[in-house]
């Protein structure tokens with residue numbers, strides 16, 4: 001099965017920025033692994049693959065640094081029959097009305113609900129919000145995915 005890593009790909013309609021040509025050295029075995037990874041993601045252009053990897057690291061670092069504004073999603077799976085669970089989640093979400101931009105609720109089956117919240121704000125604050133929601137009794141799974149607002153990241 002082919003794994004698709006969107007971070008390895010440049011948006012085809014992205015505005016062109018001047019390119020710099022560099023020459024780098026790395027251990028041969030590392031280069032082989034990089035090529036194999038890129039190829040398994042369908043990326044045949046070595047320069048683009050490497051740029052994609054650097055971009056992914058920048059996003060990760062930016063959101064870990066906790067500085068500036070981050071955007072992301074909080075995914076929750078829970079059993080809505082658990083008493084007071086829904087009420088508690090709603091209460092926490094109302095306290096964070098500024099960070100929560102949007103939400104999606106899917107009734108997965110008779111018991112389970114999937115909720116996806118789109119959030120925006122300081123990375124540290126978003127992490128605290130996600131922790132609070134995920135540790136409510138009855139929440140089976142909670143996951144925060146931080147990405148970049150895109151503002152400080154070249155294409």
Ligand code: NI
Pocket residue numbers: 080105106107108112113114
């Ligand atoms: Ni539901």
